[in-house]
Amino acid sequence: MRIHFWGVRGSLPTPMTSAQLRNKITAVVQRITPNDLVSEDARENFIQNLPEWLTSTIGGNTACIEINTDDNQIFVLDAGSGIREMSYKYFEEAETTIHMFFSHFHWDHIMGFPFFAPVYDSNFTFHIYSPWPETMKILAAQMEPPYFPANFSTCTPNIHFHLLKPDMTIKIGEVSVMCKKMFHPGTSYSYKFIENNKQFVYATDVELTAASDEEKNDYKSFFANSDMLVLDSQYTIDELFDKPNWGHSTCCHGVDLAQECNIKRLFLFHHEPTYDDKKIHSLLKIARWYAESTGKTAFDIEAAKEGMDVIL
Numbered sequence: 001m002r003i004h005f006w007g008v009r010g011s012l013p014t015p016m017t018s019a020q021l022r023n024k025i026t027a028v029v030q031r032i033t034p035n036d037l038v039s040e041d042a043r044e045n046f047i048q049n050l051p052e053w054l055t056s057t058i059g060g061n062t063a064c065i066e067i068n069t070d071d072n073q074i075f076v077l078d079a080g081s082g083i084r085e086m087s088y089k090y091f092e093e094a095e096t097t098i099h100m101f102f103s104h105f106h107w108d109h110i111m112g113f114p115f116f117a118p119v120y121d122s123n124f125t126f127h128i129y130s131p132w133p134e135t136m137k138i139l140a141a142q143m144e145p146p147y148f149p150a151n152f153s154t155c156t157p158n159i160h161f162h163l164l165k166p167d168m169t170i171k172i173g174e175v176s177v178m179c180k181k182m183f184h185p186g187t188s189y190s191y192k193f194i195e196n197n198k199q200f201v202y203a204t205d206v207e208l209t210a211a212s213d214e215e216k217n218d219y220k221s222f223f224a225n226s227d228m229l230v231l232d233s234q235y236t237i238d239e240l241f242d243k244p245n246w247g248h249s250t251c252c253h254g255v256d257l258a259q260e261c262n263i264k265r266l267f268l269f270h271h272e273p274t275y276d277d278k279k280i281h282s283l284l285k286i287a288r289w290y291a292e293s294t295g296k297t298a299f300d301i302e303a304a305k306e307g308m309d310v311i312l
């Protein structure tokens with residue numbers, strides 16, 4: 001399967017500010033030496049060797065991930081603001097079926113739904129899955145006046161809702177799908193997808209430290225031996241202490257969990273909206289340093305970034 005990140009930010013869409021852009025330009029200019037300017041190759045080499053936070057951005061759109069399965073199915077995980085960009089990918093496609101899964105219904109996970117052009121196109125069929133019986137009512141509510149100009153009734157009639165039971169496995173084509181209840185205000189659910197012996201887990205919006213020992217053990221058996229785990233790591237340790245029960249985790253707690261669960265690739269996700277690219281990359285460095293300091297480094301750690309593709 002191929003995993004694509006359309007939105008990686010938590011809580012609120014976060015466009016880059018002019019001040020942040022200026023800080024990047026200043027940091028680049030401060031690094032230039034006369035030798036970096038002597039030829040086109042030297043200039044290119046200089047750019048190539050800049051830190052990643054200076055040459056790219058983590059992205060400001062909220063949670064949305066697409067999975068293209070080996071058996072040519074399209075799965076979408078949450079409909080944060082990142083899903084709007086995905087509209088263009090499937091524009092002019094005929095007879096397309098999309099399976100959507102919702103972790104929960106906080107705004108950052110549903111706000112993109114009314115902006116996803118295919119939901120108004122009768123060439124598209126949607127299967128929408130969640131453990132909440134009122135999913136349709138919740139999605140429709142954000143499109144009621146005065147919140148949005150187009151009512152849910154203007155969407156394609158080909159939208160089918162499926163109620164999931166936590167811990168039950170369903171089969172969609174060749175893919176096995178399970179969901180697991182997570183500790184988060186109002187509850188969230190993580191999803192596990194298995195195809196061709198590859199296991200991908202999406203676990204956004206979870207406060208690992210607030211979960212009971214029983215819940216933690218339950219998470220561990222659910223996450224165990226995943227090839228890829230996308231995990232909430234919104235806060236620093238300091239911030240976690242200031243915001244108990246806000247429903248989010250830190251990168252270091254994610255590293256602990258990944259090590260205990262024998263995860264092969266950990267992707268830090270649901271980035272804090274007040275953190276700029278430099279801060280998020282510094283948290284990635286901390287996570288890698290922490291993993292090394294514990295001596296268990298047999299897994300990759302990345303910061304999930306808008307536009308990133310991962311093949312499993």
Ligand SMILES: [Zn+2]
Nearest residue numbers: 010011108205
């Ligand atoms: Zn969220």
Ligand SMILES: [Zn+2]
Nearest residue numbers: 104106184205
């Ligand atoms: Zn949430």
